[in-house]
Amino acid sequence: MHPPLEIRPADSGSSPGRELITAMLAELDALYGKLDGPRPTATPEELSAERGGAFFLAWKGEHAVASGGFKRLEGDLAEVKRIYVVPRWRSRGIASDVLDFVEQQARAAGYRRLRLQHGADQPHAMALYTSAGYHAIPDYNGNPYAAHWAEKLLD
Numbered sequence: 001m002h003p004p005l006e007i008r009p010a011d012s013g014s015s016p017g018r019e020l021i022t023a024m025l026a027e028l029d030a031l032y033g034k035l036d037g038p039r040p041t042a043t044p045e046e047l048s049a050e051r052g053g054a055f056f057l058a059w060k061g062e063h064a065v066a067s068g069g070f071k072r073l074e075g076d077l078a079e080v081k082r083i084y085v086v087p088r089w090r091s092r093g094i095a096s097d098v099l100d101f102v103e104q105q106a107r108a109a110g111y112r113r114l115r116l117q118h119g120a121d122q123p124h125a126m127a128l129y130t131s132a133g134y135h136a137i138p139d140y141n142g143n144p145y146a147a148h149w150a151e152k153l154l155d
Contacts, residue, residue, distance in 0.1 A: 047069045054109065068082055083098060112153065116129060
């Protein structure tokens with residue numbers, strides 16, 4: 001029997017958050033190749049409360065199994081960042097739980113809208129975000145890795 005999922009605030013620049021983000025970026029590089037130029041990203045500072053953001057780790061017992069957060073874009077608008085589940089923990093609803101938690105925390109921080117982006121070869125991401133109520137919007141950031149942009153109004 002697995003312990004319940006516990007989601008807690010964390011620092012994306014420190015272990016184990018840093019390692020989960022590194023693993024996520026390695027998966028994206030393997031999927032899409034590495035493009036020239038700077039990688040659009042969210043820094044640990046952007047994912048901190050001081051800058052209007054947040055970062056969380058989901059735990060199963062002593063194991064960090066997923067991450068997620070948001071960064072401030074402008075006014076009441078934030079962007080979902082770093083939704084990632086460790087491969088051996090996928091297909092258990094953890095990504096949905098993390099996304100829901102991130103949305104709750106963004107709402108509590110005063111955000112009324114959330115945006116996100118993902119690449120063309122991520123059908124599971126598309127299914128997750130569509131089922132969570134995100135609707136397609138035009139490209140809002142020129143990210144060369146992204147093919148889909150979406151937004152959700154928070155209740």
